[in-house]
Amino acid sequence: MLTLLHTSPVHVPVFDALRDREHPGLEMRHVVHEELLALARSGGPGAADAATAAVLAEVVGEGGATAVLCTCSSIGAAAEAYAARLGVPVLRVDRPMAAAAVAAAPERDTVRIAVVATVDSTFGPTCDLIREEAERAGRPADIRTVLAEGAWKHFEDGDQDGYLDVVARVVDTIIGVDVVVLAQSSMADAAARVVRSHIAVPVLSSPAPGLRAAAAAVPLIPVSPGP
Structure with missing residues (x-):
């Protein structure tokens, strides 16, 4: 089981x-x-x-x-x-997501990945994991961390829609990367709310993989x- x-x-x-x-x-x-x-x-x-x-x-x-x-x-x-x-x-x-993020980046010397989270404690473990998967793939990683300010308060209040909307708005501000990673399982549904009309890059989440x-x-x- x-x-x-x-x-x-x-x-x-x-x-x-x-x-x-x-x-x-x-x-x-x-x-x-x-x-x-x-x-x-x-x-x-x-x-x-x-x-x-x-x-x-x-x-x-x-x-x-x-x-x-x-x-x-x-x-x-x-x-x-x-x-x-x-x-x-x-x-x-999140390991399959991290591996997918490295694989999804275009073939260049450095993989540029933005890690979005709603709590600071997530950044260390997630960034370490992505570096591990990048090293396994033989590709250096340039990782940017982006905190979705204010989102966690919505989560604690049980306001899932507000939580996801804040995350999606933050993702829409990110430029200059190859892949965006939603670091927490609770953020997964924010991917469907992302507009990203200015740049088309994958927005990955962890639950399904x-x-x-x-x-x-x-x-x-x-x-x-x-x-």
């Missing part, structure tokens, strides 16, 4: 809809731990690592997960790093032959 580790309940219907549309029949369980993001935001890099490891151990040990997808960019690196100790695949939702990779990582359970 695939278990999704979230730091906000708003992600649950997003991934349920993706499962129904792209992976019908995939057995999926949601676990929400909002305190992990709070730790990452208040304590800086590494502050949530121990708590994330404890949650993962419980998800696999007591919850019976055979694969885990971490949907929070701020704790994704810690979750991924703990996989070897758990003995099951643990994926971060992340769930695709996780679904592929779920071990197949052999079917016993009938009598």
Whole structure:
């Protein structure tokens, strides 16, 4: 069974809809731990690592997960790093997006990528991930970070439309890059609201490619032959 580790309940219907549309029949369980993001935001890099490891151990040990997808960019690196100790695949939702961002950039010496986020704690892990994927592809990366000022307040207030509108407006101001990355799963639907009439570049989000990779990582359970 695939278990999704979230730091906000708003992600649950997003991934349920993706499962129904792209992976019908995939057995999926949601676990929400909002305190992990709070730790990452208040304590800086590494502050949530121990708590994330404890949650993962419980998800696999007591919850019976055979694969885990971490949907929070701020704790994704810690979750991924703990996989070897758990003995099951643990994926971060944004790795496929990061690889796609590097691949989508035109063939030139340097990949120019803008990372848009609504909380500062996301920038470090996301930029490190993109650099890792760029190095793997043999391409240097020029990464620009762009904070969607004021968007997070809308998110905390439950105003998803306001949240997405702020993100989309910020994306529309970005120029001089090859790819725009929406760093948090909660931002995914902002891509459809982007006008970008002045420049046509890909605007990438993580939920769909992340769930695709996780679904592929779920071990197949052999079917016993009938009598």
